[in-house]
Amino acid sequence: MALVISTVALGWTGTAWVAGPQEPAAESYSAPAVQTAAAEPLSAGPGTASPASAVSGAEEEAAWTGAVPEWELQRVNGLSMSDDLKTLYEIKGEPLAVEKDPLFKDEQIFVYEDCRVGLYQNFIQYILVPAAAGTIDIDGVRLELTADALRQALGEPDWKAEDGVVYQRGQAALKLFLSPENGSLTSVQYFHEFQS
Secondary structure, eight states: OEEOOBOOOBGGGTBOOOOOEEOOOOSOOOOOSSOOOOOOOTTTSTTOOOTTSOOOHHHHHHHTOOOOOOOOOOOBTTBOTTOBHHHHHHHHOSOSEEEEOSSOTTEEEEEOSSOEEEEETTEEEEEEEEGGGOEEEETTEEEEOSHHHHHHHHOSOSEEETTEEEEEETTEEEEEEEOTTTOOEEEEEEEEOOBO
8 A cells, every 4th residue: 555645736726635545446447327326415414414513423434435336437527537628629519618717827717507627738637517517427427416416326435635525546536525514515526636
């Protein structure tokens, strides 16, 4: 088991996290043909308590465990981290808007109805899906965009950060950003982990 310290800083999102010990990735993963994930009310589940009600660490840990199929994390909303600008237009069409990243002058953000796509030198760097989109497509499976539905579908995360949880397969990473107030999902970001 190797200790890998990784940091990702992706444009305007300010995404950053540090990974601890990690297990080597298995040779292959396969997503289920059909994934059903019934959402539970956010206020009723473990790890989603309001500030008025305390949740123990054991209850929160139990909320993120369960036997689920492994996911490859190769595509989110039809896009892969290996796609370029041409492929982005072929898959998603014209964006609603193209924004310049305020921190990185060479980065562009393509805004679509269901996601925001960050590009650097015409290659996808990240895909951000806001919770308001309602659904997310992961490896061809459409899932409800709530913390409970994603927890049930994806199972136990590889890491817990102070602002969410991270699932990693090889270099692909999927981070669920959670509200510190009530544990509700604010957005999902798909990106490549950069190893030093």
